[in-house]
Amino acid sequence: MLHWLTLMADSLPSLLWAALAFTVPLTLASFALGLVVGLMTAVIRLFGPPPLAAIVRFYVWIIRGTPLLVQLFLIFYGLPSAGIVLDAFPAALIGFTLSVGAYTSEIIRAAIGSVPKGQWEAAYSIGMSWTQAMRRTVLPQALRVAVPPLSNSFISLVKDTSLAAAITVPELFQAAQRIVATTYEPLILYVEVALIYLVLSSVLSAMQVRLERRLARYGGFLEARS
Amino acid sequence: MIGLSNIEKRFGDVPVLKGVSLTVAEGCVTALIGPSGGGKSTLLRCINLLEIPNSGTLRIGEEEMSFQPGVRPGWKDIQRLRGQTGMVFQNFQLFPHRTAIENVMEGLITVQKWPAERARERAVSLLRKVGMDHKADAWPATLSGGQQQRVAIARALAPSPRVLLCDEPTSALDPELSGEVVEVLGKLAEEGTTMVMATHDLRLAATIAHEAVFLEDGQVVETGPSRELFARPARERTRRFVATLTQQGQHGEGV
Numbered sequence: 001m002l003h004w005l006t007l008m009a010d011s012l013p014s015l016l017w018a019a020l021a022f023t024v025p026l027t028l029a030s031f032a033l034g035l036v037v038g039l040m041t042a043v044i045r046l047f048g049p050p051p052l053a054a055i056v057r058f059y060v061w062i063i064r065g066t067p068l069l070v071q072l073f074l075i076f077y078g079l080p081s082a083g084i085v086l087d088a089f090p091a092a093l094i095g096f097t098l099s100v101g102a103y104t105s106e107i108i109r110a111a112i113g114s115v116p117k118g119q120w121e122a123a124y125s126i127g128m129s130w131t132q133a134m135r136r137t138v139l140p141q142a143l144r145v146a147v148p149p150l151s152n153s154f155i156s157l158v159k160d161t162s163l164a165a166a167i168t169v170p171e172l173f174q175a176a177q178r179i180v181a182t183t184y185e186p187l188i189l190y191v192e193v194a195l196i197y198l199v200l201s202s203v204l205s206a207m208q209v210r211l212e213r214r215l216a217r218y219g220g221f222l223e224a225r226s
Numbered sequence: 227m228i229g230l231s232n233i234e235k236r237f238g239d240v241p242v243l244k245g246v247s248l249t250v251a252e253g254c255v256t257a258l259i260g261p262s263g264g265g266k267s268t269l270l271r272c273i274n275l276l277e278i279p280n281s282g283t284l285r286i287g288e289e290e291m292s293f294q295p296g297v298r299p300g301w302k303d304i305q306r307l308r309g310q311t312g313m314v315f316q317n318f319q320l321f322p323h324r325t326a327i328e329n330v331m332e333g334l335i336t337v338q339k340w341p342a343e344r345a346r347e348r349a350v351s352l353l354r355k356v357g358m359d360h361k362a363d364a365w366p367a368t369l370s371g372g373q374q375q376r377v378a379i380a381r382a383l384a385p386s387p388r389v390l391l392c393d394e395p396t397s398a399l400d401p402e403l404s405g406e407v408v409e410v411l412g413k414l415a416e417e418g419t420t421m422v423m424a425t426h427d428l429r430l431a432a433t434i435a436h437e438a439v440f441l442e443d444g445q446v447v448e449t450g451p452s453r454e455l456f457a458r459p460a461r462e463r464t465r466r467f468v469a470t471l472t473q474q475g476q477h478g479e480g481v
Contacts, residue, residue, distance in 0.1 A: 116319075121319065125313035127385060128336060217365075218366075
């Protein structure tokens with residue numbers, strides 16, 4: 001028992017370092033970039049010219065229809081054959097961004113669609129342009145609808161970054177694998193790594209609750225718009 | 227003054243407005259009455275170009291625009307005309323994520339680029355005008371329907387439109403709550419606000435409006451000073467419709 005605790009304590013610093021240096025930045029960066037891609041994809045699908053909309057629909061279809069691990073392998077191990085050589089971290093960043101973009105585009109599309117047409121018209125009637133109506137009236141209301149499902153994506157992403165281990169990114173899970181290779185204590189190390197992921201996603205869940213509370217401050221807007 | 231001439235609007239193959247011509251004088255309140263589906267709302271929405279007419283000419287003040295089938299007018303031109311109008315919706319359509327005063331300030335700040343302080347001053351005075359200054363910081367969801375509609379009227383007036391368009395402003399409200407909205411609109415009419423309102427509410431159509439236009443099946447059936455039109459409709463069809471309105475009025479809303 002004491003042996004286990006010592007092992008956990010000894011390995012904790014290098015695991016935390018891997019989480020802070022790779023898992024967390026990879027998650028934050030690919031989620032932020034993925035949201036931008038998702039928003040653009042959603043807007044193009046809702047409002048863009050049909051050919052462009054067809055292209056982004058194709059993108060969503062490909063990304064959602066193939067395993068993330070396969071996509072990462074394609075980017076990191078496959079693309080060099082086509083002359084595109086990427087370091088492990090940028091390759092992972094691109095893979096996760098594309099994945100987040102495809103999934104969140106559907107969430108954002110639904111959330112924008114949930115804002116009643118009358119809100120657009122009210123915005124237009126006081127002289128707003130499409131962009132102003134979108135930014136000032138529709139997106140803030142869509143955000144409130146989108147936060148719970150977006151949080152789902154965010155939390156999934158934290159855990160999915162462990163797949164980056166397979167393309168040599170020295171993130172949290174890979175750090176654990178390396179320690180296991182020298183200590184031969186898979187049970188302890190993988191339990192420990194699972195606990196760290198659990199803490200990370202719990203922090204995110206708590207942030208989601210706070211964000212939802214803040215967005216709920218204007219009350220039952222469903223009545224207000226009925 | 228507002229002039230519509232020969233406005234036609236089709237939704238797909240369905241004609242909704244079949245060549246409507248109408249003149250509204252400065253400072254005049256015009257009620258659009260008629261059965262549901264007759265084109266009242268569409269006509270209003272053609273005035274602020276939420277719907278683009280298929281053909282005809284629209285003039286508001288010095289701005290004029292002609293429409294042709296298949297030609298969508300440019301954004302700048304739409305803005306130029308729309309800027310002359312304010313709109314009050316049946317379901318209020320306040321921005322739920324903004325407080326009452328923020329709703330009124332929104333157009334001034336976002337569109338007209340007023341500094342926040344100046345916008346706030348104007349918003350306060352408009353909220354006072356509609357009797358809502360005591361609720362300036364309330365969220366729309368916490369207000370009654372009548373209060374929401376009064377804030378919506380203040381929001382529509384904020385950019386000083388030349389004409390206020392009201393799309394059935396009281397029909398989502400019970401008679402008691404709609405009373406406060408009628409009162410506010412009556413006050414605006416006395417002050418000389420030009421208004422065009424689609425309504426089934428006799429208090430608005432017969433009492434506040436100066437002119438009434440009876441619209442059915444996308445056409446103007448009869449038009450005239452509203453007291454005349456309600457007291458002595460020239461056409462049989464108008465007579466029958468006015469009779470149903472006044473009957474309802476006696477049971478419900480009172481004349």
